[in-house]
Amino acid sequence: INGLQFYDWHYEHHQPLAGTVDKPDTIWKDIANRPIYFNTVQNYITAAHKHGMKAMFYNLVYGALKDAGSAVDDKWYMYIDKNHGTKEKFALPSNFVSDIFFTDPANTDWQKFITKENAKVYEVFPFDGYHMDQVGNRDKKLYDYTGREIALDETFGQFVSGIKALEPKRPVVMNAVNQYGGQGIGKSPVEFMYTEVWPPNDDFTALARNITDNDEWSGYKKATILAAYMNYDNAENKGWVNTPSILLADAVIFAFGGAHLELGEHMLCKEYFPNNNLQMKEDLKASLVTYYDFLVAYENLLRGGKLFTPDVASLNSNVKLNAWPAQQGGISVTGRKVGNKDVLHFINFSNAAHMNWRDNKGTQTEPVAINNISLHINASGKAKKVWVASPDNNGAAPQELKFRQDNN
Template sequence: MLKSKIFKMTIFLLCIVFIGVYTKTDTKAEGTAKIVNRVYMDKSRYNPGDSASISIDVSNTMGSDWSGKLNIDIMSNESIVYSTSKTIALGNGASNTITLNWNVPKDDYKGYMVKVYTGSNDFKTSAIDVSSSWTKFPRYGYIPDFDNTISKDDVNKQINSLTQDYYINSYQFYDWMWRHENPIKKSDGVNVDASWQDAFNRNITWSTIQNYINAVHSKNSTAMAYMMAYAARENYSSYGVSPAWGIYKYNNNTLGQINDPFVTGTSIWFFQPSNTNWQNYITNAYKDCINTGGFDGIQMDQIGEMDNVYDSNGNKYDLQNSFSSLVNAAKSKLKSNNPSKSYVDFNLVNGSVGGWAVDDVTDNANGDINFSELWDKASNYNDIKNYVQRLRSNKKGTVLAAYMNYYENLGKRYEAEDASFSGPDVANNHPGYSGTGFLENFAKVGDNVTFNISVDNDMTYALDFQYSSDADKATRTVYVDGNKIGQVNCQPQGGWDKYAFDASISTYLAKGNHTVKISYDSEDSGAINLDCLTLGEFDENSVRLADAAIQASGASHIEMGAGLDGAMMLPSEYYPNKSKVMSPTLREAMKQNNKFITAYENLLFDTDITYGDGGNQYISINNEAVSGDGTSGTIWHMTRMKNDYDILHLINLSSKTNSKWRDSTSTPKLKTNLNVKYYLSDTANISGVYVASPDSNEGLSQQLNYTEGTDNVGHYISFTVPSLQYWDMIYIKRNISTPSNNTYEAEGAIKTNVTTNTNHVGYTGSGFVDGFVNPGSEVTFQANIPQDGNYSLNFKYANCTGGNATRHVYIDGSYAGTINMANLKDWDTWGTSSVTAKLSSGIHTICICYDSSDKNAINLDNLSIN
């Protein structure tokens, strides 16, 4: 029999809330006024006990004077922890910014949602992160440019936007340095030069770097100096680096040091991370970044997999297992220098489960967070989930660098053959072009092509030229509305049938019509075929789905950086690249997303959150295809758990035609009134069901009605999710009691393709699982583990088939071992088979299943854990 339960929120009132009371001058009914425009915080992170400043932009456009209550609720997940109100008055057409202070609790590592409202239809939200360090909940951003044209006001505008709108609490300062082994240029050996040229001949200004660091620190954020972990520039011997420390390869039986050329005359050379001489040299350079530059730590990079490498003596060198030694040396050096400025993280390039260098760094390095760049080895949604689970096994905050739409030329397109041109000719004899053809013979001074374009918004745009070329590098000069804006580089493609779209430059455009001319000027060189001009843009759908996959899995995504419009999105591993921009709707979606992950950081990123099994035994949704592995065309469900919550993520992949997270995709079909049945432990005591989403309701939680029941699968709750656009998080408040003697009964677990019975003696509880006989049959337990440790998982079974039986065991969806269950004398005789596992404290799923390689039938009585 089902028993309906509807629970109200538990409300902790610190003061009385008055809801929207209007004076006689108000001509609108309560709840229809739109007074609150924006809510934002003065810092990205607060230490426990700090005073947080909440700014509220209000305006009155109702046509008459208005006065009333401005109400503020601050929530931790589903519970209100603080409320207050303030009476304000606004004349017709008036605007104001109201500032209120809240002394944040002394509880460390807590996220809060701030709701400001005058009525039920007039509200905005913000988020607060109360954490003594950024490393548990890292929200990494980046700063890519340090030119002297970036004023102090520009810097403050950018960091204000990234703080107030995107909640960034740590920044990677990318390619700020002079040389990789000697980052800060001091021509006289003592004083820092005012500026220098980096490896790509960009101007780097010391005062701009300092302005950014000061602005970041003013927001209680962290400034991380990007550095290659094991690289030095050309002529490195002149700066005290020895080739004896290098990494070498054999080429035609000749041992040569490995290097990577950047541009003509510039290259980087690689060294052994575990070589103590190199470690001492480079960690002193890191220390100079801290002491001279004012940075808070080092973001250590590498270029990825290199095998079959040698030291300078020709001995084989195990590069992939050498990085943890350098990370630990850097951490030790910086900690002894200044413990408060000793943060270190290391980039696992092309990371995946079992990937190159992953195990060494994850298990052995003393970095403060996990950081990893995703490429082809983790190209699917489920790869992300599995990889984040692997990284977070060390209980560190995790950041993924995942470059969206990297291989796609997306945005409004203008074909070169339809433009105005002088010099080139229309052709179609090299395949791979877009439109009806391309322009060839764009090869001499005076040749030019002019596009007439139209833009819908006042904002910065990326002008991406798609071209083909042969063996020579080419450059072209770009003019907008007759004004020269810069030069683009066209890299040699090795053949005229190969097209690239990396000749890119960005510029601010006002709404309306413009001309864009690309010209072969006297300072330009090389021949190209020109295919088209694209106003480069990210695909909003794929970005929002990838962020859902990353963040629901327990990681954050480095994607927001300092740009001309206050903030920009990262399109490439070379962070100054600006070849794609956010549309206004994507920009707003990213604000909502980052607010969401900050407010609900305890349900997304806490270290005590474990992973559920990815099977479909947990969940059914009426008339919807579901998957636990990110299959295209489904609603992807992902279950994670902590002591007081089951956390069910629903990600809408219904419109995806593949499982590639990087690729553009169509808008997911909006799902409404999803009838969900969700199974959980029969020892769970449920006190509330809630849904929250970055896609709706300003991220606020909504309480859901639910019913409880039991069927042949197990104990369940049923509820209706009002809507699913991209990503919903349903969190079920409950506690799971530990049974007597830590023994979990199989008949009370979640059961798939099995039955229960009582027709054999000797069982415990109310019965046992019968019919455990076919591939695909399984029993899943939710177990409450009191503390970290090694545990024996003991399965009580009966087997009288004439031969041994086997079953696979999975913990939190990961394979934990295969158990053998000996043949016993009859079905009334019970035996025990065990597997040992290392478990962290908290709730875990333990699944015993009949895989395709298993054999013979069993009855299963219980699982005991000791």
């Protein structure tokens, strides 16, 4: 884990620092009226840096609260009418501090304003950079102050580029909510691609497609992190995270070169990160350590190169293989060519209860182990060695396999 997102740490969206640079507040209320403590934020940043992690402060790219007043010019907002009569807003429950009123991310004066506010944050807290957020497609026409229609999805890349130009030494990341604005973000100077995944991207094939789309949009230069919230419906109540669903989702994400934003002080099962209704059992805690070891140890084989569809068949009549996309009732196979290596991933859906990666109700079943499989693989050249490694076996350590190669 080399990066932390400090979600809802700030005071107000248009004024993230509570108090002043000379005298910052020691305690303040976040948007949900929860108390936030200066020392807690400071200590987390210190701990992150001690462990070699980047500490990224979170904020929307276009938020102002009801008390912004003249600090945020009316000309910077987005409106739902051409005559700037009604500001676009994100309505929140009555016990929250305020609804969030949306500014135009492409407005350069807004970019300059929020950069100055961010500078105050950097003076007080040793944050490394800015984790930018949005709330997705608004499904309505939006206008700037002059009545010009705004193509909202195209503004995010402009915002990223504008902020980076104003703060060139600070790393930035931008959330493409369900890939909204992802193409523009991919061309902008973000450190990596970041997608929060929502319906209708519900099955494992769609989950992987988020990563391959991001690869394409970033010119195959940036890795992807998916904020993919698990056991979503169950998180309305106290209970346990379903271990098989987490590991199957991670297996797919890792196989396609991505990483999974899933851990905070607990497993993240809702977009509101403080929700901690579902806890991890000990088997999941242990498995995640090995899965993350696997992700780091084999990074150069999991990422880069080029995806391909392997020509592979099982010589065991009771084992069903299928080329990706994922299919229930068998082992789905995908491949990646990395240098002179062919990397094949075998993901076991043979007894999967369903193919919804989120596993809303926590009903996914643990895959049954399939042992001693004989495979026929049509290789692209002469094979020197064949290895197998799995986070589910042998501590993810590689094991050399015996093989015979014909016609080469």
